[in-house]
Amino acid sequence: MKYDVVIVGAGIAGLTAAIYARRAEKSVLVLEGKVPGGQIINTLTIENWPGDMGVSGVELMQKIQKQAMELGAEIEMEEVEGIQKVDDGFVVKTEDGEYEARAIILAVGVEDKKLDLAREDELTGKGVSYCATCDGAFYKDKPVVVIGGGNTALYDALYLSDIVSKVYLVHRRNEFRGDKALVNKLRQRENVEFVTPFVPEELLGEDKITGIKVKMVDSDKVRAGDKYRFLEADGVFVAIGKKPQTAMFAELMELDDKGYIVAGEDCKTSCPGVFVAGDCRTKSVRQLVTAAGDGAVAAEAVINYLD
Numbered sequence: 001m002k003y004d005v006v007i008v009g010a011g012i013a014g015l016t017a018a019i020y021a022r023r024a025e026k027s028v029l030v031l032e033g034k035v036p037g038g039q040i041i042n043t044l045t046i047e048n049w050p051g052d053m054g055v056s057g058v059e060l061m062q063k064i065q066k067q068a069m070e071l072g073a074e075i076e077m078e079e080v081e082g083i084q085k086v087d088d089g090f091v092v093k094t095e096d097g098e099y100e101a102r103a104i105i106l107a108v109g110v111e112d113k114k115l116d117l118a119r120e121d122e123l124t125g126k127g128v129s130y131c132a133t134c135d136g137a138f139y140k141d142k143p144v145v146v147i148g149g150g151n152t153a154l155y156d157a158l159y160l161s162d163i164v165s166k167v168y169l170v171h172r173r174n175e176f177r178g179d180k181a182l183v184n185k186l187r188q189r190e191n192v193e194f195v196t197p198f199v200p201e202e203l204l205g206e207d208k209i210t211g212i213k214v215k216m217v218d219s220d221k222v223r224a225g226d227k228y229r230f231l232e233a234d235g236v237f238v239a240i241g242k243k244p245q246t247a248m249f250a251e252l253m254e255l256d257d258k259g260y261i262v263a264g265e266d267c268k269t270s271c272p273g274v275f276v277a278g279d280c281r282t283k284s285v286r287q288l289v290t291a292a293g294d295g296a297v298a299a300e301a302v303i304n305y306l307d
């Protein structure tokens with residue numbers, strides 16, 4: 001069978017696109033290599049999804065997935081390994097086989113950036129974590145470090161401060177990229193210490209994390225004794241942003257220098273028949289609502305392209 005559209009990625013952008021494409025009676029296959037729901041399933045409480053204050057990421061995405069499936073979208077848990085352009089459409093290669101499609105929507109999202117410190121991979125799962133809601137419970141009544149200054153780090157620090165004995169929030173600037181309201185909430189927490197402007201220098205511990213050495217930014221301007229801090233902690237939560245998972249599409253379409261798929265608000269890529277939605281596209285605001293908006297726009301673009 002040849003699908004009208006194969007959507008790669010079952011996060012908010014991909015599933016919203018599936019809903020819109022099905023309502024236009026296009027045949028839709030959504031392929032997802034990890035867990036459906038995308039990165040928001042790691043957020044415990046969402047405060048900026050209109051109409052549902054405090055909904056959890058898992059709950060919201062389960063509802064949206066159910067809606068897409070009830071409308072007739074097929075969802076398969078298969079990792080996409082490549083997309084090939086053929087005369088009358090595309091062939092999508094996965095770990096398990098191949099699917100034919102007349103059009104494609106890429107909604108592949110982004111993955112966690114790493115600190116690029118020595119032994120980071122080795123200590124992942126032994127104190128280093130990229131997901132506070134997944135791993136926070138392991139650190140009950142223990143001290144932890146959260147690294148980053150965006151909304152992910154701020155939400156992580158808030159969430160962890162309810163569980164752990166102490167949160168060191170390490171950020172490379174005194175100002176935060178994330179929402180002021182979250183920073184203010186954190187400043188009121190007695191067990192949260194702001195460690196700014198500092199950057200991680202070394203992960204400490206042999207078989208598991210015992211702490212982290214951090215270095216003051218512009219440390220040449222401070223007294224020798226103030227250059228470094230050694231923060232004792234059982235866990236180090238890394239939340240320094242994301243990068244797109246798009247390398248396999250580089251031959252088919254234009255990517256920017258950071259790997260984001262180049263497209264405007266019309267969600268059209270440089271490859272006719274391939275559209276892009278959500279965080280993996282060049283855009284200025286990467287939020288749940290803008291990813292959902294992209295899903296609708298990309299689906300409408302596919303409908304016009306097919307008709």
Ligand code: NAP
Nearest residue numbers: 046048148149150151152153172173177239240241242286
């Ligand atoms: P982000 O907004 O890109 O923030 C990354 C943070 O890490 C920045 O503060 C950055 O510092 C810092 N950083 C980057 N590289 C670093 C390095 N090598 N060493 C030390 N620090 C480094 O990423 P994010 O927090 O993951 O958020 C991604 C997007 O998702 C954002 O648009 C965010 O608003 C959104 N989000 C939304 C929600 C929600 O609405 N519920 C929840 C989570 C995330 P600088 O600030 O100095 O660059």
